[in-house]
Each structure stands twice: as structure tokens, then as C-alpha cells.
Amino acid sequence: MLIESLQNEKIKRLTRLLTKNQERRKAGVFIVEGQQENERALEFGNLPEEYYICENIFKGKLPTTKIHYVSEKLYEKIAYRGTTEGIIGIYKLEQRNLDEFNPKKDSAIIILESVEKPGNLGAILRSCEAFGINALIVTDPKTDFYNPNVIRSSVGCLFGMNIFQASNDETLEFLKVNDYQIFTTFMSDNARNIQEKNLKTKSAVLFGTEHSGLSDFWKQKGENVLIPMAGTIDSLNLSNAAAITCYEILRQKLEK
DSSP: OEEOOOOHHHHHHHHHHHHHHHHHHHEEEEEEESHHHHHHHHHHHHEEEEEETTTTTTOOOOOOOOOOEEEHHHHHHHHHHSSSTTEEEEEEEOOOOGGGOOOOHHHHOEEEEEOOOOOHHHHHHHHHHTTOOOOOEEESSSSSSTOHHHHHTTTTGGGGSEEEEEOHHHHHHHHTTOOOEHHHHOTTOOOEEOOOSOOSSSEEEEETTTTBSSOOOTTSSSEEEEOOOOOSSOOOOOHHHHHHHHHHHHHHHHOO
């Protein structure tokens, strides 16, 4: 049966799940759009519940899980990215507990305090995966890991990452128990060049919100570092700063 109307009850539910974090949490699911992103979700063991597929657009191998076929016109209306590849998947949401994470001796962690923009979170996840960061923690989160824009911006990288949500207190306790070096990033006169620090051992680098930076909770909890810059600007976009930091961690680990 081909679904063509926005008034179809299945489409109404899908639209609610696509647009409302609260609806996804209540249902215990997350939504994945695009062929590559769905392939990565399956590759890393996420459990699909059903798919919405437009046969005129989708060119991949059809999944074996329950499929609802939709018209091209309808798909263009419901998809977050218009005509992208003709597939939307609904997956069971698995809770991830920071206490279950067992870090390696050279583990590197990026910590984001109250990150607000889904696009930034997705871009940072992509950098973390690309440069071999072992985990990403978001403290006191203001955006949903599984917001469609996070998944899109990360190109599905979050599915293969150790990602956790925790309070500032829980995160600090985890870092202390596991003997992490703590590096903070905020504007101050005593900040040291991050390239001068040894990031080959257990290290956690913290970044604050796009709007106001790190809160006072973290400012005395670690050593403050900066990324050296030659221009007149004194700060970088959050996702750019995190990407450079991730690369610096990898660069040091690759040194002989």
C-alpha cells in the first residue's frame, strides 16, 4: 500500500517524532534519515522498528524490517532534507550510562557543557570520530543527541561513538575516579598553549556553550589552555575549536 497523504495516521506519528524531542523520548525511539546514516545505524547494532521508503528515490538494498512505502511528493514534505535518498528509519533508543564506560589508559574525551546547537554537536561528533576521540560527554544538555540535525551534521558518526549525557557533578566524579587530566577552555590571561601539554595520556578537554562559554563550575577544576591564533579575532566557533583540539590530540599520539 502506497501512502500519499499527510493525514495518514502513520505519517502524523512520524511527523511528530521527526519534529519533537519529547515525542521521541516518550516513545523510546530515534529517527534516522538518509541511506548512509541508516547503514551506519545498523552497522553499530541499533535495532530498527520500521522504515518509510520512497521507491522512486531510494537506490539501496531494501531492509527486512517493516516497510511503509510513501509517494515521492509525500516524502519531500516529511523528510528533514527534502528528497534525500528516500529512506527514514525508526530505531529503538538504548540508554547509555557513563558508569558503564571503561576508558583505556590513553583515553581522550571531549566534554561539552550545555551545548545548545544541534548542528554544532553533530559537527563535533564527526570530528571526534575522525580523530579517534574515545568518548564525548555532554553535561547538562540543552539539545537531544538524536535530533535529526545532529544525525545529519554528524553523518551518522554518533552511532559508532561512546556518547553520554551527565550532570557536571557526575562528570567531574567520573574524571577524578578515572585519573583524567582536565583541561578547560575559556578566555583568561594565564591560559597555556594546548600544544605544550601532554595529551598522550588520559585527557579530557572541556568546552562551554556557544553563547557564554564554560560556567564557573569548571573554571577552577583543571588547567586552562588555548589554541594559538595569529589573527585579530580572539575566539573560534565551538565546532572549529573542538575539531582543532581533536586533531592536536591525534597528532601527539602519532608522534614517535
